Amino acid sequence: MxxxxxxxxxxxxxxxxxxxxxxxxxxxxxxxxxxxxxxxxxxxxxxxxxxxxxxxxxxxxxxxxxxxGSQSTDVTVIRAGEGPRAATELGGYVATLLSASPPGARRDLYLIDAERESPRRADPHPAGTIEHVVLCSGRALVGPTDDPVTLEPGDFITYAGDAPHVFEALESGTRAVLISEQR
Incomplete structure (x- = not known):
């Protein structure tokens, strides 16, 4: 895949x-x-x-x-279901890179597709990383591993990405937009 x-x-x-x-x-x-x-x-x-x-x-x-990512200054369109995708080893969580941060900028944008019973427990990213998540569909438990929050469609959360964190779909077909910001 x-x-x-x-x-x-x-x-x-x-x-x-x-x-x-x-x-x-x-x-x-x-x-x-x-x-x-x-x-x-x-x-x-x-x-x-x-x-x-x-x-x-x-x-x-x-x-x-x-x-x-590869750097591009041209107009970029990524159709639904396309784009560079990476899945977890056990499946159930796929991150599609929508926009890589160009040199000098410090954010990356992902579309997350996650399935129930396939929680993504992430190790800390580089120091200063902040993650922002908007839940598009489904329900998910998102945020710091020791204090995650249940999100419904339209909900937004920001948390430290340089500490252990989780994204766990509570319903099949859960989709979110994740912005990873490096400070």
């Missing part, structure tokens, strides 16, 4: 790894992923999970979108 731009991911990983001066072995160690997985990604192959990409982004100190 992945429609991730593997070529862009490969180029972005190589660029960011070179920026910090790490070997593949060092980045794999810091991200807690297998070196073979990283090697596949830098060769533009494989099918990375959302967890793997987040771990790599966090280790490199960049946003998820900086790894999966």
């Amino acid at each position: 992945s429609s991730l731009p593997l070529g862009a991911i490969a180029a972005n990983l190589q660029r960011e790894r070179a920026r910090v001066g790490w070997s593949m072995t060092e980045l794999a160690r810091r991200a807690g992923v297998a070196k073979s997985t990283l090697s596949q990604l830098e060769a533009a192959s494989g099918n990375p999970s959302l967890e793997t990409l987040w771990a790599l982004a966090t280790a490199l100190g960049v946003s998820f979108a900086q790894l999966v």
